[in-house]
Amino acid sequence: MELKYTRTNVYKKADGKELERIYSFAEDYKKFLDSAKTERDAAVTAERMAKEMGYTPFSFSEKLSSGDKRYLINRNKNVFLIKVGSEDVAKDGVRIMVAHVDSPRLDLKPNPLYEDSGLCYLKTHYYGGIKKYQWTTIPLALHGVVMLRGGERVEVCVGEDENDPVFYVTDLLPHLGGEQAAKPMAKAIDAESLNAVVGGLPEIGEDEEEKECVKSAILNLLNKKYGMTEVDLQCSELCFVPAGKARDVGFDRTLITAYGHDDKVCAYPEMRAMFDSADSPHTLISIFADKEEIGSEGTTGMKSRIVQDVIDTIAQSFGANPIEVRLNSKCISADVTAGYDPAYSSVYEKRNSAYVHCGAAVSKYTGSRGKSMTNDAPAEFMGWIRDVFEDNGVIWQTGELGAIDVGGGGTVAKYISNLGIDTVDVGVPVLSMHAPYELISKADVYSLYTACKAFCK
Ligand code: MN
Ligand code: MN
Secondary structure (H helix, E strand, C coil): CCCCCCCCCHHHHCCHHHHHHHHHHHHHHHHHHHCCCCHHHHHHHHHHHHHHCCCEECCCCCCCCCCCEEEEEECCCEEEEEECCCCCHHHHCEEEEEEECCCCEEEEEEEEEEEECCEEEEEEEEECCCCHHHHCCCCEEEEEEEECCCCCEEEEEECCCCCCCCEEECCCCHHHCHHHHCCCHHHHCCHHHCEEEEECCCCCCCCCCCCCHHHHHHHHHHHHHHCCCHHHHHHEEEEEEECCCCEEECCCCCEEEECCHHHHHHHHHHHHHHHCCCCCCCEEEEEEECCHHHCCCCCCCCCCCHHHHHHHHHHHHCCCCHHHHHHCCEEEECCCEEECCHHHHHHCCCCCCECCCCCEEEECCCEECCCECCCCCCHHHHHHHHHHHHHCCCCEEECCCCCCCCCEECCCHHHHHCCCCEEEEEECEEECCCCCCEEEEHHHHHHHHHHHHHHHC
16 A cells, blocks of 8 residues: 555556557647637537537437437537436436636727727737736737628638738837836736737728828728628627647656647547447436637526526436435536746645646636635535545546635636536646647546546446
8 A cells, every 4th residue: 555645647557558658649639729719710610520420410399218419508618518328317316517618818809990190900808817918929820700781691700711811919129118118017018909910901092191091901801701891700709819720748748738738638628538438337418618718608608597408308207306406416627727837936836736647627617816716615525526536547636726825716616506506627737838839748638538438428
């Protein structure tokens, strides 16, 4: 019996076969990530993959039976995958895995388009917690939808194909940036200056003195390509995200940098684990949540009643008491945590941080200022999940998000546990979280997959 606890480095323990599995899973993850930059993109990708796995559309008025595989796409942004098991749901409950698929980015304002000094711009309103200076001077792609008058929905994606143009938010040259450099970092870039350059070719009309001739030319281009006018932007959801694909990092390719690891690095493993658990006797639900980065509000966030409605519909299908089903259910809230970064060691508590390469990170609680606003998983449930992981050879570690009183964070765990469901955060340690390009370890995303699979078994 091992008396002392020591963290395990996945790469140190992995043999050739295991390394192969880790690297091959990472290739699949990168493909998913490139096709799921926004919650809408993730919903489209999840629907396609679910259909390929034999899932069919879910209805709240249907009576489910054992073996059924269903998907529910809530308003194109929030996904539920449901696989009904053979166990009695009244006693066994359901096993839920939930990750979010929205990530910090620059949304467009309702009246975003303007021209100034010969260039045309789109004004943005940032979404989620960003360090504003990081979003200047990088190639940006535009993703989203525009509703035309009469209900036609137009999809927009510009900047991802290597032949596409990209968009660009400027920053000050250092020669003139003395005053800016002396400001606190959070104030160095004003949110109202996060405006993306989108064009500069003037429209040569009959009236050479016409004002805003670049803006007119851009509107003409948009009208030709999408059939839209300026007012249609008021009924759109368009956002700028970093352009380009996920890339391996390091001579040994042990890591991946990409936009939106938080939280697609958990969404993908939970979905794959569900697909790879076809023979599980349990009823499984895999959720892709929206709006986590801005408080989980609204119809597609995890504060929405729809989570309970889905569980209750399953309960009713078997004539089970929905309260009993919920109380016997279990949930992995799959979200990222801060990986220990030696360059910034002072904000971490090194004995309780999660480390890259050391496996899935279990956070009993998150929150801030003395565990405020968090789900704090009971010892009994921690004990249960530890047994599940250890029985199945899952490499895992604990992870607190930073030192006490430095800051903190939250996840959707509390909204699920508020339904009476035992819930714990299990995720992947991330370096540079919420930056345009974040960093994770291939070993950790694979460990989370094995953790989710053990949970489904
Ligand atoms: Mn997250
Ligand atoms: Mn986040």
